[in-house]
Amino acid sequence: xxxxxxxxxxxxxxxxxxxxxxxxxxxxxxxxxxxxxxxxxxxxxxxxxxxxxxxxxxxxxxxxxxxxxxxxxxxxxxxxxxxxxxxxxxxxxxxxxxxxxxxxxxxxxxxxxxxxxxxxxxxxxxxxxxxxxxxxxxxxxxxxxxxxxxxxxxxxxxxxxxxxxxxxxxxxxxxxxxxxxxxxxxxxxxx
Numbered sequence: 001x002x003x004x005x006x007x008x009x010x011x012x013x014x015x016x017x018x019x020x021x022x023x024x025x026x027x028x029x030x031x032x033x034x035x036x037x038x039x040x041x042x043x044x045x046x047x048x049x050x051x052x053x054x055x056x057x058x059x060x061x062x063x064x065x066x067x068x069x070x071x072x073x074x075x076x077x078x079x080x081x082x083x084x085x086x087x088x089x090x091x092x093x094x095x096x097x098x099x100x101x102x103x104x105x106x107x108x109x110x111x112x113x114x115x116x117x118x119x120x121x122x123x124x125x126x127x128x129x130x131x132x133x134x135x136x137x138x139x140x141x142x143x144x145x146x147x148x149x150x151x152x153x154x155x156x157x158x159x160x161x162x163x164x165x166x167x168x169x170x171x172x173x174x175x176x177x178x179x180x181x182x183x184x185x186x187x188x189x190x191x
Contacts, residue, residue, distance in 0.1 A: 021078065
């Protein structure tokens with residue numbers, strides 16, 4: 001089977017999350033040092049010195065810039081790294097499911113839980129309804145996209161609809177044409 005995620009991915013995601021966190025604390029330390037330096041300078045000035053507004057303005061501007069930086073850095077960069085690490089850690093310890101389905105098509109990539117994914121549409125046989133059902137399978141966009149052809153029979157391992165491993169076990173040319181005809185003949189829902 002082709003392995004998409006391995007143990008090195010978990011370690012690398014954790015290191016990336018830690019590097020981002022340490023970089024943020026480095027900027028925080030510079031901000032605190034600047035504030036302390038401005039306070040010390042302000043206190044050392046004589047009463048009613050014309051230079052008194054300068055450290056106040058420096059602290060105000062630095063505070064505004066730090067708040068904007070924190071919102072962007074923690075809200076986007078750190079959030080995405082943390083979510084990616086969380087997903088990979090779930091993959092390493094979560095319940096997994098092996099399926100064998102027929103590949104239909106790729107859809108537009110999606111952002112789910114702050115992580116970018118390729119979307120693969122697989123057709124699975126439903127024992128309950130006795131028909132083929134379409135299922136979305138997500139594949140990490142940071143990894144190479146699996147190159148499937150329409151009608152490939154794929155055996156894959158998933159954890160929470162995220163593909164972990166896969167292999168192509170066969171091909172069915174007629175299935176894709178039959179599935180398209182079936183979908184076209186199905187009545188459309190009117191709104």
